[in-house]
Structures are given as structure tokens and as C-alpha cells.
Amino acid sequence: MIRRSAHGIPHIISKTWEGVGYGYGYAFAQDDICPMADDYVTVRAQRSRYFGPTATYAQRGNGTTPQNRNSDFFFQRAINNHIVEKLIAQPPPQGPLRVVKQTVRGYVKGYNRYLKDTGVAHLPDPSCRGKPWVKPITVLDAYRRFWQLGLLASQGVAIDGIGGAQPPGAIPSLQPSGAQLQAFGERLFDLGIGSNAVALGSAATKNGSGLMLGNPHFPWDGTERFYEAHATIPGKVNVIGGSLFGVPAVLIGHTGGLAWSHTVSTAFRFTPYELKLVPGSPTSYIYDNAVHQMHADKVTIQVKQQDGSIKPETRTLYSSLQGPILTSILGLPIFPWTATNAYAMGDVNATNFRYLNHFFEVDTAQSVKQLDRIERKYQGIPWVNTIATDRTGKAYYADMGAIPNVTDAKVAQCVNGPLGKAVYQAVPGLPVLDGSTSACRWGNDPDAAVPGIFGPHHEPSLFRNDYTENSNDSYWLANPNHPLTGFARIIGCEKCVRSLRTRNGLTMISQRLHGLDRRPGNRFGLGDMTWMVFNDRQYASVLWRHPLAAMCESDGTEPSSSGPVDVSAACPVIAAYNNHDNLDNKGSLLFRRFVERLRGAPAPGVPVSNPFSSQAFTRPFSADNPVNTPSGLNTNDPQVHQALGDAVNDLRSNGIPLDASLRAHQYEMRGNVKIPIHGGPGTDGLFNAINVLWTPPVGYPNVPHGSSFVRVTQSRRKGCPSNRSILTYSLSVNPNSPYFADQTKMFSKKQWVDPPFCADQVRRRSRVATVLGPHGVIRRGIHVRRGY
Numbered sequence: 001m002i003r004r005s006a007h008g009i010p011h012i013i014s015k016t017w018e019g020v021g022y023g024y025g026y027a028f029a030q031d032d033i034c035p036m037a038d039d040y041v042t043v044r045a046q047r048s049r050y051f052g053p054t055a056t057y058a059q060r061g062n063g064t065t066p067q068n069r070n071s072d073f074f075f076q077r078a079i080n081n082h083i084v085e086k087l088i089a090q091p092p093p094q095g096p097l098r099v100v101k102q103t104v105r106g107y108v109k110g111y112n113r114y115l116k117d118t119g120v121a122h123l124p125d126p127s128c129r130g131k132p133w134v135k136p137i138t139v140l141d142a143y144r145r146f147w148q149l150g151l152l153a154s155q156g157v158a159i160d161g162i163g164g165a166q167p168p169g170a171i172p173s174l175q176p177s178g179a180q181l182q183a184f185g186e187r188l189f190d191l192g193i194g195s196n197a198v199a200l201g202s203a204a205t206k207n208g209s210g211l212m213l214g215n216p217h218f219p220w221d222g223t224e225r226f227y228e229a230h231a232t233i234p235g236k237v238n239v240i241g242g243s244l245f246g247v248p249a250v251l252i253g254h255t256g257g258l259a260w261s262h263t264v265s266t267a268f269r270f271t272p273y274e275l276k277l278v279p280g281s282p283t284s285y286i287y288d289n290a291v292h293q294m295h296a297d298k299v300t301i302q303v304k305q306q307d308g309s310i311k312p313e314t315r316t317l318y319s320s321l322q323g324p325i326l327t328s329i330l331g332l333p334i335f336p337w338t339a340t341n342a343y344a345m346g347d348v349n350a351t352n353f354r355y356l357n358h359f360f361e362v363d364t365a366q367s368v369k370q371l372d373r374i375e376r377k378y379q380g381i382p383w384v385n386t387i388a389t390d391r392t393g394k395a396y397y398a399d400m401g402a403i404p405n406v407t408d409a410k411v412a413q414c415v416n417g418p419l420g421k422a423v424y425q426a427v428p429g430l431p432v433l434d435g436s437t438s439a440c441r442w443g444n445d446p447d448a449a450v451p452g453i454f455g456p457h458h459e460p461s462l463f464r465n466d467y468t469e470n471s472n473d474s475y476w477l478a479n480p481n482h483p484l485t486g487f488a489r490i491i492g493c494e495k496c497v498r499s500l501r502t503r504n505g506l507t508m509i510s511q512r513l514h515g516l517d518r519r520p521g522n523r524f525g526l527g528d529m530t531w532m533v534f535n536d537r538q539y540a541s542v543l544w545r546h547p548l549a550a551m552c553e554s555d556g557t558e559p560s561s562s563g564p565v566d567v568s569a570a571c572p573v574i575a576a577y578n579n580h581d582n583l584d585n586k587g588s589l590l591f592r593r594f595v596e597r598l599r600g601a602p603a604p605g606v607p608v609s610n611p612f613s614s615q616a617f618t619r620p621f622s623a624d625n626p627v628n629t630p631s632g633l634n635t636n637d638p639q640v641h642q643a644l645g646d647a648v649n650d651l652r653s654n655g656i657p658l659d660a661s662l663r664a665h666q667y668e669m670r671g672n673v674k675i676p677i678h679g680g681p682g683t684d685g686l687f688n689a690i691n692v693l694w695t696p697p698v699g700y701p702n703v704p705h706g707s708s709f710v711r712v713t714q715s716r717r718k719g720c721p722s723n724r725s726i727l728t729y730s731l732s733v734n735p736n737s738p739y740f741a742d743q744t745k746m747f748s749k750k751q752w753v754d755p756p757f758c759a760d761q762v763r764r765r766s767r768v769a770t771v772l773g774p775h776g777v778i779r780r781g782i783h784v785r786r787g788y
Contacts, residue, residue: 021106202393539685665699
């Protein structure tokens, strides 16, 4: 049975795991079939057949735009080599548990049942109605999607570089430039995915039980959106939360006793290997003083021609003992295949389906101790940290999952070549290992779930009674009162600068616990946490507004990229700005443009990811005071002066008042409706990260990425948890659905959904109930109670 409560949230109730999967697949297809059908084209290696070989598609979960042809060769090789079939065939814990297989089988049946009931020609979403690429899916299609998701932060950032890698021809490959290496470092630390999560324990909450904030910053379009659902098998499972499209399990959410979320980890999940090639044979390499031939895979895909006909195209792809040969990452030609060297990618997630077992077991867990046992058992987490709390009031943090076993000693021994050293300098923590010797292969820990990854005792974790927090910085300050140290650099940095967003979050937690945030008391309740995540404080302004206003008043005129600028009219706007990116706060756009200009003055439509220069601060970073340093604005820095001049120019030249607020200039379009959106870029220090792009002359139209499935859960020692959530982009992508824009409008007003969880709540607050059988819908009922 599928019950729908307010805003379309499906509550799936069944006696079996297959039944839960069936209901999930049917409900999900009702709401979001079109982007998912498009993604199944990708994992079937058929994009060139339907959309042409030279077109690209946005893989929004990691910010890449692979070319269809390269993507098809990448996925077709995996299909030819039966990679997914081999992973499924493994017994647990490496292969899927029985409950995973049952649920996935049900999901496929439910998805296909909806498609059969509705018909491709009559789909309610016009974006894929009648399209030839919308087809029933197979169990293998579903698992290939899981494989794709696991690779998001490893081979997924190199699909063009792997699918297009070819031996060198007559024209020699060029070594990457310094600018390319710098861009590589900046982009690799800003893959378009991120998050905040706060877990509060008994010492920090009003009721002495756990309180959880999950605030993932994910794409607002595509298949890395979250789908909210509730699954119940009486007596076995009762879990509600969000999952990425196509995954019939709750990935972040809560059970009756446990609440958890994830944030993207700083740990690298891959390492390049530098191969030494045999002279005159670019597909032969030296390994332990012996010559090895690269493995050659001859791959054929079907390609749409200009006249509409379909013709086969064949390419040979290569791999070494360490993994596939690649030439680029994130579209940057960092790893050239020359006559003397080639590069292979070792990827811990290439054979990782343990993560499926992890999430299915967590969906039944009731405490952070159970969660910790699951983390240690599977080490399946592919690219995220875990932050959690439970009804007993215990808070938890871990970056415990699939991480290459590369110690700092191995880095010192095995990063030898000039390119490897240059990459390690540009991207600290990412080693390009010597691929000519087995001494540089990943190490083995006796307690590791599989060979080649760190064991749990070499990965950071923490239990606390007060709190744990992460906003995509490393594990080091999951709680500043208990720094985590002594771990390998590939996992993250220690005693290093925290982002403004991390500092904002830690500061707000500290202020609440010390009674300094102008709210009653000094502990957190549900309302305190919902306020914290959406108060929209911009931490850069907290640090810089006063000295910037003083500088502006003193100078009156500032340099800019187009000459001197009179900034006197901007001075009172800066002085009056109240440090918050709410919809009607005047000066929000001006201060944001100053911050973005100071970060590097990118062209319109280009994300700002590079860090602030240390010269911008007057007080340097101190590892003894990392939450409060660096700080101060260095008004002697010429870049600070030009950033203000350019910011004023940006607004004036586009007809935007200097005191403009966000309401008219930062918005999301839903059909013909313009919905104003509060918040701002996480790089500016906003906890409610809305990572928009400057697009003159309008400002910041349409949100590509940011706060997505935001959830606050207050546990209780006894009884039903209290829950608030908002799916910022709404549940459905279908413009004809009532769930297309409803939650987006609520988010605009800082309103929250109160989703039912316990059985009596679900029964009382259901609006529509659909009973499904093996041949489709048996009956539908409408049940609307007063007040809903």
C-alpha cells in the first residue's frame, strides 16, 4: 500500500521487502520517471544512439559534463566485462544481502508496472512523454545505476578521460600547465556536492535525547536529487528519509531510535598510478622489472548519424593491473599518455557493493552503537562522512568507509615523478603513485573489510555526549573539544584552515550552548535547530563588514577592472547590512559580489571555488584557535579595494540598486512562477548554502545546487520522534504535478513540513491510499481529514 500524506510524501507499507521495493518503484515513477529514464539510457551505454555522440550531459552530482560518445564507451566496457553481474554474484558481505536483492527486484517491478499502466505515450510529464528511450528497466539496469553512484567521486570524475583514452599518435601529448594544475586542485575540492550535518547529544538538548540536522547540499536538477519516502514492514523496519533517485533505500533519515545524515568527505577514493612504458610500445609497461601488456577491451557502441541512421563505432580501451588508463579528470588533461608514461586509476569503489548492505542495515538500526558496528563491518560508505544521534542522547561522527590504504610513509616512498609531485602540491592528499613496482600498491590492514583499504582503526570516528558536526571539512574538528589526529593525509588534513561555513556552524552551536544567540536558554530544541539552519547568517560579513564600511568611508573612490569608481553611495549600504541573506535584507547582493570578487573575480556563470588569499586577513590562522581564525580584513591589500570597486560596478552596470535585496534577484522558476530563494553560497560562509551563479543583468536566477532535503529530527526516550523537513525543490519534476513547486514555495517562506512517521500519524494524515497488486493498482481511496 502507498499512502500519500501532505506534499505527496509516499508512505509505503508492505509485509515483505519486495513489496516495499514495489511500492517505492511505483511511487517514484509516478513523480520522477523522466530524469531517471534518461539516466538509465546512460548506464545502458545508449546516449549516442538516442541523443547523438557529440552532445554532453550534466552529471550534476560531481559537476562534470561527459560527452555521450566517451560515456557510452565507458559504460559499454563495464557491460561487456560483466562488472555488475560479478558484483551481484558475490556472497555477502561483498555482494548484496538477500533483502537488498528482494527490494531491488520489487523496485524494478513497481517502476515497470507504473510505466505499463500509464503508457509511454501518456506519461504526465511532457519532458519524456512518447520518447523512444523511455523503456522498462531490468534488475541489471538498477544495479548499474548503483554502480554509477558509487563511482561519483572516483571514476565518475574521469568518464571522458577513461572513455576517450587512446595511445599517443604522431603529435606528442603536452604536459599540463601550472594553470591547469591549479584549476584541477580547485575543482577537485569542489565537486558540486556537499552538506552540513549536526548531531546533538544529551548534554546539548532540552529533552536529553538526540537532535539531528541533515542539510545535504546537492543538485536541484537531475538524478542526484533526493526523493523523500517512508518504508514500513510491520515488526521489521520503519524508516523515513531521502534517497538519491533510483535507490530504493533511505540514505539519510531516521528510524524510531536513530537519526543520521551524511556529508561529503575529504578523503580521496582513488589514486592515479604512473606507468613506465616500454620504448616503442605505448601499450606495454614495466612492473616489478617485467614487461606487461595492457589489457585491451575492444568496445562497440551504436551511434546516431546526422541523417538519423544508427551505425556501430568501435574503440579499444586499455587498463593496467591498477585500473583503467585515463588522460583527464574533470575535463582537464592532467595525465597525458606519452611515449614514456601513461596513467591508470586505482578506484576503491569500482568493486564496492558493500554500501548497499550498509544502507539496508542502517535502515533498521536503532542506536549509534549499532550504526558504528555496521560502519566497521562493511566499510562500504563510498564518499561521505556519517553524523548521527539516537534516543539515548549519544552523538556520533565517522569517516569510515572505502578509502585507499595509502599511508603518509607510502606517499613519501612512492610519489616520485615530476608530475606526481606537482599534482600532490596542487592537490594535497592525492598521491600519484609509482605504478612500476608492487611496493607502491595499496596496503592491507588485518581489520579491513577488503584488501587495499584502511581498516576501521586507521579511520576517524568519535562518540560524544554534546555534539558532532561536519560541513565538508576534514574529520579534524568534528568536535573542537576533541580534535581527531594521527590519520593519513589521503583522508584529510589536520591543524588546517576551516571553511567559513564550518566556522559559522561551529560558532552558532557554541553560542547556543553558552546562551549567546539571543534565544531563550542554552540548549537546543527542535525550533532552535530549524532557526539555526535557515537564519541565513553570512559569516564573511560577520568578519569583514565593519572594516569594509570604514575603508569605503575613508576612500570614497576605489579602483576596478574598468577604472576608478565612486563608491561613496555603497558605504551606508554596507554599514547597514545586517549580515544575513534573508529575502528582504538590503545590501545582500552588494556584499556578496564583494566577497565573490575577492575570491577571484570569475566570469559570469562560473562558480567561485578558489579559497581567499591569506593576504585578505589581518589575523592569520592559528591551529590553537581554528574556529576564530583567520579573521579581520586587510584593507591594505589592493585586491580588497578592487573587489569593492568591481562589486559596485557589477550592480550599477546591470541596473541593480546598490541596496538591492535578494527577493527580486535570487529566485527559482517553476513554470511561469518566480519563487524568491533565501540563503547564499556556502563559500561565503552561509550554513544554508544556495550555490548560485552570478548571471547579469538579473542577478542569481535558478538554483543549480544547494540545500536540498533538509531535515531536523528530535528523538525521544519513549514515543514517536518529532520531525521537520523540507524538500527545497519539491517532490516531483513533473510540471503538471501538484508536488512540482509546493515545497519550494514553502522553503521560500522558511516553512517546514511535519511528515507523519508513527503508524497512527500516517493513518490520520494520509490524503490518498493506493493498494497495489502484482498486476497494478487494485484500488485507490481518498482520505482527507480536517486540517490537511
